[in-house]
Amino acid sequence: EDQVTQSPEALRLQEGESSSLNCSYTVSGLRGLFWYRQDPGKGPEFLFTLYSAGEEKEKERLKATLTKKESFLHITAPKPEDSATYLCAVPAYSGAGSYQLTFGKGTKLSVIP
Amino acid sequence: EAQVTQNPRYLITVTGKKLTVTCSQNMNHEYMSWYRQDPGLGLRQIYYSMNVEVTDKGDVPEGYKVSRKEKRNFPLILESPSPNQTSLYFCASSLLAETDTQYFGPGTRLTVL
Numbered sequence: 001e002d003q004v005t006q007s008p009e010a011l012r013l014q015e016g017e018s019s020s021l022n023c024s025y026t027v028s029g030l031r032g033l034f035w036y037r038q039d040p041g042k043g044p045e046f047l048f049t050l051y052s053a054g055e056e057k058e059k060e061r062l063k064a065t066l067t068k069k070e071s072f073l074h075i076t077a078p079k080p081e082d083s084a085t086y087l088c089a090v091p092a093y094s095g096a097g098s099y100q101l102t103f104g105k106g107t108k109l110s111v112i113p
Numbered sequence: 114e115a116q117v118t119q120n121p122r123y124l125i126t127v128t129g130k131k132l133t134v135t136c137s138q139n140m141n142h143e144y145m146s147w148y149r150q151d152p153g154l155g156l157r158q159i160y161y162s163m164n165v166e167v168t169d170k171g172d173v174p175e176g177y178k179v180s181r182k183e184k185r186n187f188p189l190i191l192e193s194p195s196p197n198q199t200s201l202y203f204c205a206s207s208l209l210a211e212t213d214t215q216y217f218g219p220g221t222r223l224t225v226l
Contacts, residue, residue, distance in 0.1 A: 031212045043117075043203050043217035044156075087156070091212045100171060101146075101211045105155040 003027050003092045006104035013111050016077050021107045023088035024070040031099060033071050035064050036087040038106070044087055047073075078111045085109070115140045117218035119204050125224045126194060134189045134221050136204030144207045145187040146171070146215070147179065149200040156203070161211065162187055194225040 007022045025033065032051050036044035048057045050066040057064050061082060063074040073086055085106040091099035117138045126132055138145065146161035148171075158171030162181040176198055178190040187206075191198060202221045207213040 034214065036217075041201070041220065041222070043205075043219050046214050046216060049214055089156075098169065099211050100158055100161075101215060103156040105153070 003102050004088060004090055004104040006086075006088060006107050008107060009105070010108045011110070013075075013078055013109070015079055015111055015113050018074070018076045018078070020075070021073040021086055021109070022070060023073070023104055025088075025090050027090050027092045027102075029093075031091045033066055034089045034101070035071070035073055036089065038085045038087055040085075047086075075109070078109075080111045080113050083109055083111045115216075117204055117206055117216055119202075119218040119221050121221060122219065123222050125226065127226050128195055129193050132191050132194060132223075134191075134202060134204075134223070136187045136189065136218060137185050138187075138204075138206040138216075139185065140206060140208075140216070141184065142206035142216075143184070143209050144211060144213065144215075145181065146205050146211070147177070147187070147189050148203045148205065149173065150203060150220075151200050159189070159202075163210070191223075194223075196225050199223060199225050 003026050005024050035047040038044045048064040053068045055066050061076050065072045085108045087106045089101050089103040092102040094100040120135045147159040148156045150156050157173050159177050160179040162168045204218040205215040207215040
C-alpha cells in the first residue's frame with residue numbers, strides 16, 4: 001500500500017514556466033513531511049520540512065505548502081539548474097512504536113532553456 | 114563541514130565475496146540509516162540505528178548486516194552479495210530520530226556480477 005504518492009512522474013517545463021509538483025500521503029498523525037532534491041547519481045539534498053496544515057516554506061524559486069492530505073512544491077520561473085528529481089517523504093508507523101521514513105518515487109523535473 | 118561520508122563510492126564485485134560499505138557522520142547524530150535506490154522502486158530503507166548498539170530492520174533487510182559500535186560510524190555489510198543487490202546505496206543520519214531531518218551521504222554504486 002502506497003503511503004506517499006508523487007505526481008506527475010516527470011515534468012518538462014520551459015525556462016520561466018511556473019508549475020507545481022504534488023505529494024499526497026495517507027499516513028495518520030503526520031509527524032512531518034520532507035522535501036528533497038536529488039541530482040543524478042547523488043544523495044538527496046534536504047529542502048524543506050513541513051509539520052502542520054497551512055504551513056508554507058520558501059527557498060529561492062521553490063515554495064512548499066501543506067494540507068491535511070497533500071503537499072505541493074511550487075516552482076516559480078524555473079531555471080535549467082532546477083532540473084532534478086524532487087522527492088517527498090513522511091515518517092510512517094512501522095510497528096512497535098517506531099516510525100520509518102517512507103519516500104515517494106519522485107518527480108523528475110526538466111527545465112528547458 | 115557537517116557531512117555524511119561513504120566509502121567506497123563505486124564498487125564492482127563478484128557473487129559471494131564479502132564486502133563492507135562504510136558510513137561516517139561528523140554531526141554527533143544519534144540516528145543513522147541505510148537505503149537502497151532502484152529504478153522504479155525509489156528509496157527503500159534497509160536498516161536503521163537509533164543509537165550505539167541499537168539497530169533494527171527496515172523494509173528490505175534480507176542479505177544485509179549492520180553494526181553500530183560508535184556513534185559516528187554505521188557500516189553496511191554484505192556477507193555473500195548476490196546480483197539482486199546491485200543498487201545505489203545511501204547512508205543518512207539525523208539528530209535524534211526518523212522524524213528529524215535526515216542528511217544523506219553521496220552514495221555508493223554497487224555492482225555484483
